[in-house]
Amino acid sequence: MKRIGCSILTLIFVLLTACGGSGSGDNFNSSFEKTFTFGSQTYVCRSERAANACGGASQDCSACDLESSSSVITQVCAQPVANRHRVTTDGCVLRLTNDTQTGICTSEGLRLLSGTNLTRPQVSAGTLFSSGSLTVNAGNFTETISCN
Numbered sequence: 001m002k003r004i005g006c007s008i009l010t011l012i013f014v015l016l017t018a019c020g021g022s023g024s025g026d027n028f029n030s031s032f033e034k035t036f037t038f039g040s041q042t043y044v045c046r047s048e049r050a051a052n053a054c055g056g057a058s059q060d061c062s063a064c065d066l067e068s069s070s071s072v073i074t075q076v077c078a079q080p081v082a083n084r085h086r087v088t089t090d091g092c093v094l095r096l097t098n099d100t101q102t103g104i105c106t107s108e109g110l111r112l113l114s115g116t117n118l119t120r121p122q123v124s125a126g127t128l129f130s131s132g133s134l135t136v137n138a139g140n141f142t143e144t145i146s147c148n
Contacts, residue, residue, distance in 0.1 A: 042067040042119070071119045073102050078148070083141055086148040091120055094145060097138040102126075105147035110134060112145070 034051040036043045036059075043064040045051035050063035077085045077092035085094050091104035093116055102118045104111050104126075110133060113126030133146035 036061065036064070067119060071121075072117055073104070073120060073123060074117075077103065077145075083138075083143045085143065085145045087145060088148050091123055096136065096143055097141075101145075103145065105132070110145065110147050 032046060032048060032051075034045045034055070036045065036051075036054050038059060038061075043054055043061040043066055045054050045061070045064040047063070050061075054061035054064050073091040073093060075088075075090065075092045077087055077094045079085055083097075085096075085103075087094070087103040087105050087110060089105045091102065094101040094103055094112075099114065100116055101112045101114055102116060102123050103113075104120060104123045106124060109128055109130040111123055111126045111128050112134070113123045133144065136143045136145065
């Protein structure tokens with residue numbers, strides 16, 4: 001009987017640990033991700049506890065990942081011919097007539113996100129154009145954006 005009781009307790013302990021019980025209490029979720037930007041620094045928090053600390057009054061982001069400023073896309077896209085923009089796999093900024101976009105070419109196609117000072121992961125989550133190119137009407141002319 002003592003052996004059965006010990007086996008049951010061991011089984012309960014294993015199940016609790018596997019299901020997240022009896023741990024550090026950090027509510028870790030492998031898909032959790034929250035981003036905070038303070039000035040020019042962007043932090044990615046991968047647990048609720050880290051996000052609460054980073055977003056709180058103390059702004060303690062020590063448990064979060066600091067996104068490297070070098071991952072910000074700053075290169076301007078090549079424009080070999082007027083109104084034709086070439087996007088690379090490293091990503092680049094498109095200075096269009098009426099807008100500024102940041103683009104990146106992936107295995108899926110061309111991805112665009114409006115704005116500047118964006119990182120590769122941010123742009124990679126932008127709008128997908130699976131054909132690898134896009135034509136934009138800008139008043140009396142068109143602009144073509146395509147993967148290099």
